[in-house]
Amino acid sequence: MIKEYLEKTHLQKLCIGIHKEMIQLIKMHNEDHIHMILHFSTNQLCFVILSGYSILGNEELIILNS
Secondary structure, eight states, X not given: OHHHHHHHHHHHHHHHHHHHHHHXXXXXXXXXXXXXXXXXXXXXXXXXXXXXXXXXXXXXXXXXXX
């Protein structure tokens, strides 16, 4: 009976360890996705700003040439 109890507690500790490892892996995976989303949105914002400067710069050149 003691042997069964020890095996059961060992199995429970193993399951808890696996569960904790899975949680850590999921957190790392989520952090990577958050970083990718931030990089993508930053790139989009930079593209919009540079496009705006380009369009405004071309309009100023047209006004100066006329």
